[in-house]
Amino acid sequence: MTTATAMLNALPGPALLLAAEARLHHANTPALMLLSNHPAFMPGLERVVLRRAADQAALEAALLQATLQPWQAHPVCLTAREGGPVLLLQCALLPGPAALLLVTLHNLAARASTAETLVRHLRLTPAQARATALLAEGLTVPEIAERLGVQTSTVQTQLRQSMVRLGQKTQLRLAIVVAGLVVALGAPGPGAAD
Numbered sequence: 001m002t003t004a005t006a007m008l009n010a011l012p013g014p015a016l017l018l019a020a021e022a023r024l025h026h027a028n029t030p031a032l033m034l035l036s037n038h039p040a041f042m043p044g045l046e047r048v049v050l051r052r053a054a055d056q057a058a059l060e061a062a063l064l065q066a067t068l069q070p071w072q073a074h075p076v077c078l079t080a081r082e083g084g085p086v087l088l089l090q091c092a093l094l095p096g097p098a099a100l101l102l103v104t105l106h107n108l109a110a111r112a113s114t115a116e117t118l119v120r121h122l123r124l125t126p127a128q129a130r131a132t133a134l135l136a137e138g139l140t141v142p143e144i145a146e147r148l149g150v151q152t153s154t155v156q157t158q159l160r161q162s163m164v165r166l167g168q169k170t171q172l173r174l175a176i177v178v179a180g181l182v183v184a185l186g187a188p189g190p191g192a193a194d
Helices: 003-010 029-037 053-068 111-122 126-136 141-148 152-166 171-184
Strands: 015-018 024-027 074-078 087-093 101-107
Touching: 003 015, 003 024, 015 029, 024 029, 053 074, 053 087, 053 101, 074 171, 087 171, 111 126, 111 152, 126 141, 126 152, 126 171, 141 152, 152 171
Parallel strands: none
Antiparallel strands: 015 024, 015 101, 074 087, 087 101
16 A cells, blocks of 8 residues: 555544556545545546536636645635535645645535634634635625625635734635635545435
């Protein structure tokens, strides 16, 4: 067993090692369960294939960007149109000669639990937490404003305050950090039950 495979197996949430063109090198047990049960994924264990062509193109683009720019985050948000939870896939190049990419999968469906976690542990206001949780689900500022019944300027202010509180400079980084913090703090996250 390689070091990368051992590390992957030790992760509590779903994680994959992918080679070029989304070829599956290894998946830990939570990832295998998610791949076989989430409606966004096509069955098969040789390559990660998504049912929606746009999602597949986004995944392949993120994998390519992760190899070209390993110092940056490369997230892909899979929508829940197929009936499953919204997933955030984070891609990162692992050091070493094999050029393997670590892809972690985060279930972002539990918005209420996410918002409560952000309030309790990060001392965001409930309004900031709701806006931030929706951002982490992949919604745009106008979509968040419509969902919450507020002005876009209000959402922008709430997200700016959340970014300052969490030390993030962009909304994308805020969404990625929130997904990771929610998992670390024990709210439903990667592989959480629907």
